[in-house]
Amino acid sequence: MTADKFNIFSFTGKMKILHLSWMVFFVTFVVWFNMAPLKQVIMGDMGLSLEEWKTLLILNVALTIPARVIIGALTDKYGPRLVYSSLLAICSVPCFLFAFASDFTQMAIARFALGFIGAGFVIGIRMVSEWFPPKELGTAEGIYGGWGNFGSAAAAFTLPTLAVVFGGDDGWRYAVAITGVLCVIFSVIYYTNVTDTPKGSTYFRPKNLGGMEVTSKGDFYFLLFMKTPMYLALALLNWKLSPNGVGMLSADVCTFIYVALFAIYCFDAYSNFKVNREIFVKPVAEQHRYQFKQVAVLNILYFATFGSELAVVSMLPAFFAETFELSMATAGLLAGMYAFMNLMSRPGGGIISDRFGRKKTLLILTAGLAGGYFTLSHIDANWPVWLAVLAVMACSFFVQSGEGAVFAVVPLIKRRLTGQIAGMTGAYGNVGAVTYLTIYSFVDASTFFLVISGTAAFGFIALLFMKEPSGAITEVNEDGTVELIHVG
Missing domain, CATH: 1.20.1250.20 (MFS general substrate transporter like domains)
Known part of the structure; x- marks a missing residue:
């Protein structure tokens, strides 16, 4: 640095x-x-x-x-x-x-x-x-x-x-x-x-490329549990391409993909076991431990933030056009204000985290996220268009600031695993998008926004169990010497 x-x-x-x-x-x-x-x-x-x-x-x-x-x-x-x-x-x-x-x-x-x-x-x-x-x-x-x-x-x-x-x-x-x-x-x-x-x-590099290192037996099983939704999301995409969805793939091909996903999950679990087999023999020294629940909480929060952003960007122009009887060009322009907020909001979330603390910032932004989508669930044709746009921009602020605040924490958990932690958290954003868009295909827009609000509320509860990054991360150099990386 x-x-x-x-x-x-x-x-x-x-x-x-x-x-x-x-x-x-x-x-x-x-x-x-x-x-x-x-x-x-x-x-x-x-x-x-x-x-x-x-x-x-x-x-x-x-x-x-x-x-x-x-x-x-x-x-x-x-x-x-x-x-x-x-x-x-x-x-x-x-x-x-x-x-x-x-x-x-x-x-x-x-x-x-x-x-x-x-x-x-x-x-x-x-x-x-x-x-x-x-x-x-x-x-x-x-x-x-x-x-x-x-x-x-x-x-x-x-x-x-x-x-x-x-x-x-x-x-x-x-x-x-x-x-x-x-x-x-x-x-x-x-x-x-x-x-x-x-x-x-x-x-600092991980000891093995085959899986994510964890530092306790409980965290190993927690890691496998948190990997499951990623495979389920891929199975959901497969279903969308099946004869029951858009019909691009035949039933036999889809069945093969389901079996392949299960086999890959089993191989993934075994690979992670090989990387972490030592924790089943002797405990990891206290100074080298990190809590995987920190990663899990960030996964859930990115599911609700970036996942909802991708899903909402996909449906918002049509929502404005249908609700307020606007042309698609006008509706697209108004809906674009949601994405435009990225330029300011995501850096804003990071700045607030640096100034006022990681966990406190995430709690406030996640609460605002839940409230923002709850408000959007009440938008109907009786609302003035300008007020609906304002509500969307306000909600977008909490969504994208929350994304910035999540990744203000990711690099502070375990330095040599930052890429893997960022990869898993980022993947959960896409899992969220697949989940929300699938739900949207079955419900109306009001219910869709309420579901996102509910998952944000769940994220708020999960966040209460996350520990504020503090002290120092212990990493070992290639020559065996120990280096402390201060995180707060």
Whole structure:
């Protein structure tokens, strides 16, 4: 970590790392969401049905759940510089394949593979944590997450215009291809301009890549329990693609996938046991322990915050259009205010955490989150449109500030596991999105908002059991010496 001043206008030292990190995260979100703004022209040019389009949307997020866990582990092992640069370069390939696909099958395969780029977020969490001290970490992680997340909105603003500029039936293809070019360019920029740690600092790596380390037998079983919803979410996506859903996959293929998911879960459990088998022989020394319940609470909170954000962004334009009888263009503009809040709210959550304490901030923001969605559940045609927009923006503040506050805590639990913890927490955000959108397909908007409010209330209760990060994290250098990393 470096002691130079936190100056948002600087592009040297740790600030250079922060700016380059949010920029590459921004690019990953532009690529991940480069399809949605071009819906009408892509469907028209490729002759896609609405069900085929919905299938592409599902495939776009399917791989992100396991990808965030895998990329988090790779980041801890090989360092964020190499992993981020590699992810950008590799994911440019399916981006180009999608841009120049000739049929639905090719598009589907490309979108499925592009789900991996949604894992880029967790890499920067580890990178930023290496460069900033605890008193600035929430602010830095908030800026990284908030400004990078804005890439989805930037895609919506710019790609339709680019498609028109290029013109013709292939305009959308060139617009999408440009985002792939950005991937390649920023892959090189990032690799040649950053280092994993400041000069003289140690990059602590996990002992084994096969699973997350825990420090007690109880935590091992808790880890397996918390992994279950991620596999259930993938099973839910499989169900959506089955004959009972959009019908993209046959019943036999879906059955094979269900069996494969169960087998992978068993293998995952065994891999985690191999990593942690020593805790069943002798207890871990007190100074090397961490509480896995800290991770579990953050998972639940990100399920409610980022999970609800992804789900609400998907349904809010239609909700405004139907409730207030607005055109889709007007409704989309008003609904965009929800995502626009990311620029300020997510950094705001990190800043508040740095100033007033991690747990206290999360308690306040989670309570506001529950109240915000409870308020949205009461919006109907009798409300003035301006008041509904104000309520949505207020709720969005708590949602995105909560996301910033969650990742102000993640790097303070166990340094060498930061990528894996960020990966698991990030994956829970996608699990939340899948869960909420599935619920939304069965209920009305009011009930949908009430369900999110209820899960936020559950998160508030879980948060009461989380311990405020304090003292120091004990890590062991490769030469066997012990180093203390102060976290508060």
